[in-house]
Amino acid sequence: MTSPLDLSTPTNLVRLARQMNLAQGAGAAQADMIWSDQRTIAASGTDALDLAGSLAGPFGGTLTFARIKMLLVVAAAGNTNNVNIVMPGSNGVPLFLAASDGIAVKPAGLFLWYDPSAAGVAVTAGTGDLLNIVNSGGGTGVTYDIHIVGASS
Numbered sequence: 113m114t115s116p117l118d119l120s121t122p123t124n125l126v127r128l129a130r131q132m133n134l135a136q137g138a139g140a141a142q143a144d145m146i147w148s149d150q151r152t153i154a155a156s157g158t159d160a161l162d163l164a165g166s167l168a169g170p171f172g173g174t175l176t177f178a179r180i181k182m183l184l185v186v187a188a189a190g191n192t193n194n195v196n197i198v199m200p201g202s203n204g205v206p207l208f209l210a211a212s213d214g215i216a217v218k219p220a221g222l223f224l225w226y227d228p229s230a231a232g233v234a235v236t237a238g239t240g241d242l243l244n245i246v247n248s249g250g251g252t253g254v255t256y257d258i259h260i261v262g263a264s265s
Contacts, residue, residue, distance in 0.1 A: 138178070150258075160200070176237065181227055185197055185256055194249070199212065206233060
């Protein structure tokens with residue numbers, strides 16, 4: 113923020129920075145799984161992510177999250193529509209307070225959720241393992257980057 117005056121321009125610069133450190137493991141302040149990708153969703157489409165068995169890890173193995181500790185979704189600046197992060201009504205990962213709850217990430221925006229506790233958010237195969245990323249509108253696709261950090265137990 114600036115306040116232009118006749119002889120000077122006072123400035124109030126706010127820098128937001130936060131480093132989140134997780135050690136290797138599955139307890140508090142620990143994680144042992146990570147998945148990252150850049151994805152595109154067709155107009156009016158849904159990217160249904162199964163966090164228990166459908167994602168490939170950075171070394172090629174299949175990831176089966178038992179809990180997640182961090183979710184970061186970054187919408188591309190060139191998007192026309194929002195990227196919606198939604199807990200499906202059926203078998204959704206309980207990231208939000210209720211089934212079908214979610215949050216809209218506008219073009220060039222981001223959503224970051226972080227829980228360093230040992231519990232994180234539980235992922236239960238077959239009953240609580242889905243996360244939907246939804247294109248909010250028709251006409252154009254959307255692109256987003258996603259990073260999920262969690263634990264295997």
